[in-house]
Amino acid sequence: MEFSSFKMSGDYRTKGFRMQSSISSKDGKTSNASESRRPARRKRKESVGNASSPDFVEALARGLSVMRCFGPNVVTLGNLELAELTGLPKSTISRIVHTLTTLGYLRYHPDTGRYSPGYGVLALGFGCLANLEVRELARPLMQNLARATGAAVALGAFDGEAMTYVEAVHGSAALYLRLPVGYRVGLNSTMGRAYLASLGEKERTRLLSSPDLPVEMPSMMAQACADFDLCGCCYGIGDWQAGINAAASPFDAPGGEGRFVISCGGPENVVPEARLRGEITTKLNQLVRQLSPGDY
Secondary structure (H helix, E strand, O other): OEOOOOEOOHHHHOOOOOOOOEEEOOOOOEEEHHHHHOOOOOOOOOOOOOOOOOOOOHHHHHHHHHHOOOOOOOOOEOHHHHHHHHOOOHHHHHHHHHHHHHOOOEEEEOOOOEEEEOOHHHHHHHHHHHOOHHHHHHHHHHHHHHHHHOOEEEEEEEOOOOEEEEEEEEOOOOOOOOOOOOOEEOOOOHHHHHHHHOOOHHHHHHHHOOOOOOOOHHHHHHHHHHHHHHHOOEEEEOOOOOOEEEEEEEEEOOOOOOEEEEEEEEEOOOOOHHHHHHHHHHHHHHHHHHHOOOOO
């Protein structure tokens, strides 16, 4: 390391050398000059997800928006498609995909000129799942509920845009809709409505302002909030996907990992509405109380 006036060498380690000068104060006490000049460190406030914050890194957000384009049913995407999906200029997309490919988060297919998620993404996802304590606590309880009901039981968390499954258990071979870990469902799903119903009015209103939600979302949420206040659960009776019924209940993880939602559902012949609002609601609320006593 060089300075304009001198070059540091091994001699600075010799006895008696002082890198910092001392300053005597009026009371005779001494302090290091560097310490006297060092400004007080500003305590950083905890992030609250505010995109207008000076700490928000726009370049990183753009890169992540590109990665979010690769959903479960999207095999590959080209630069033009990524630009259309994200609303970013093609030149910006080119730089982002180059960076993500270099880092291993995207794979380039030279035969088609398209991209797919790279194996580096797996390391990030596994690191999250492997350290998620609530997942380990919930799994045996979810398995018991799935066996008792024959339904699909899922544990999900809000990822900033949608609900992402972090655990899923299927209780019957009759379940033709098998959604795996990592699957994302919108806020209009039963799980999404349960999450929204658990929020304060201000935050719920902010999320409901998304243009991606269906026009009937306000009436759906009015019913969801009424059900949640009355039963502790929200219900989807064929309105998320025809022939599929579900109930969902939110809770706060006891280890401070955030708010999660457990859903239980399946085909209407396995979980008819009457059973959903009766037996399954009771079992789901019992499960949530085991995971987070005193919640809701």
